[in-house]
Amino acid sequence: MESHGTLETLLNSDVLSGTPDAAAEAVAGAITQMAEAALSLSVLVATPPLHGRLGAHAGSANSDGDGQKKLDLIAEDLFAAALRRAGVAAYLSEEVEEASLFDAKGVIAVAIDPLDGSSNIDVNAPIGTIFSIFPMIPEGLAEPAHAFRQPGRNQLAAGFFIYGPQTSLVVTFGKGIHLLVLNDKTGTFVLVESGVTIPAEQAEYAINASNYRHWPESVQSYIDDCVKGADGPRGRNFNMRWVGSLVADSYRIFMRGGIFLYPGDKRPGYEQGRLRLMYEANPIAFLAEQSGGAATDGVDNILDRVPHSPHQRVPLVMGSTDKVERVRQYYLDLSPPTRDAPLFGRRGLLRD
Ligand code: AFP
Numbered sequence: 001m002e003s004h005g006t007l008e009t010l011l012n013s014d015v016l017s018g019t020p021d022a023a024a025e026a027v028a029g030a031i032t033q034m035a036e037a038a039l040s041l042s043v044l045v046a047t048p049p050l051h052g053r054l055g056a057h058a059g060s061a062n063s064d065g066d067g068q069k070k071l072d073l074i075a076e077d078l079f080a081a082a083l084r085r086a087g088v089a090a091y092l093s094e095e096v097e098e099a100s101l102f103d104a105k106g107v108i109a110v111a112i113d114p115l116d117g118s119s120n121i122d123v124n125a126p127i128g129t130i131f132s133i134f135p136m137i138p139e140g141l142a143e144p145a146h147a148f149r150q151p152g153r154n155q156l157a158a159g160f161f162i163y164g165p166q167t168s169l170v171v172t173f174g175k176g177i178h179l180l181v182l183n184d185k186t187g188t189f190v191l192v193e194s195g196v197t198i199p200a201e202q203a204e205y206a207i208n209a210s211n212y213r214h215w216p217e218s219v220q221s222y223i224d225d226c227v228k229g230a231d232g233p234r235g236r237n238f239n240m241r242w243v244g245s246l247v248a249d250s251y252r253i254f255m256r257g258g259i260f261l262y263p264g265d266k267r268p269g270y271e272q273g274r275l276r277l278m279y280e281a282n283p284i285a286f287l288a289e290q291s292g293g294a295a296t297d298g299v300d301n302i303l304d305r306v307p308h309s310p311h312q313r314v315p316l317v318m319g320s321t322d323k324v325e326r327v328r329q330y331y332l333d334l335s336p337p338t339r340d341a342p343l344f345g346r347r348g349l350l351r352d
Pocket of ligand 1 (some may be wrong): 113245
């Protein structure tokens with residue numbers, strides 16, 4: 001892969017052309033500050049645990065009532081401070097109940113999951129930070145939560161940092177997606193590739209299969225047909241991967257294709273799946289669309305949803321466009337589109 005510069009040069013290029021000047025400057029400032037916070041977090045994650053296990057419980061709970069880990073709280077402090085420094089107007093985080101007004105003169109609103117995949121901390125698997133940047137709207141001044149009542153399609157930028165074998169940043173400003181990797185010797189994010197596209201052909205799916213019995217029939221049928229592999233209606237073998245942190249599962253899909261599903265299911269509290277619209281599904285959906293893929297709630301485009309509450313959940317199906325469309329057909333109980341077998345109209349006889 002060819003190197004084209006750094007995060008700084010990317011932010012100073014024309015990636016934000018078309019965004020009003022003040023907002024473009026604010027987006028660049030917020031991403032620069034978040035990159036600083038991500039650098040600190042990646043150093044912390046990679047440093048031996050001098051003060052006990054970072055995955056240890058902190059004894060508190062987040063907005064959803066999930067137990068918080070020590071690193072969740074450290075990440076929250078780092079990113080909240082970074083975005084306050086950047087002068088963002090409204091701030092919403094998975095780790096806090098209410099949205100806040102940081103700077104009434106600010107022109108952008110940022111929703112963030114400061115530490116995605118907390119259950120991976122103690123097993124040394126990838127974790128990340130996901131962010132979504134909207135233009136500030138006047139309704140948010142009196143009530144900061146209202147700053148986020150915009151469809152995902154309004155996002156000015158979105159992305160995630162992933163702390164894995166490499167610390168990387170995957171980001172979009174609405175004109176394709178960019179992959180940057182942290183050079184930990186210089187502390188700078190180096191641009192590795194612009195215009196990353198999700199490969200279409202990968203026969204790989206990601207879903208937490210332990211929930212099979214709770215899924216709707218449509219999702220069970222889709223996965224059944226994948227599991228049957230070459231002996232089933234799809235006529236090809238599939239591979240399955242589930243890291244359990246959205247950043248890692250998404251990163252893999254952006255790099256080598258496939259599909260990710262976290263559907264709504266029958267468990268109490270999971271009717272709308274597990275993932276949060278504002279700081280998980282929206283940014284991942286924006287990246288997916290910008291890399292030639294798609295993201296739906298099974299049927300409808302994630303980016304068209306207008307949120308009604310800051311921490312609301314949404315089912316997420318994301319990945320290569322043809323696969324996301326195929327899942328949609330299962331949800332609608334229609335015959336999925338076929339490329340190779342136009343004569344076989346029913347789902348059970350199709351190949352892709
Ligand atoms: P946390 O942000 O609370 O660590 O949750 C991670 C996550 O929201 C997402 O990253 C994973 O895809 C999903 O949860 C995994 O959920 P299951 O444990 O139900 O498979």
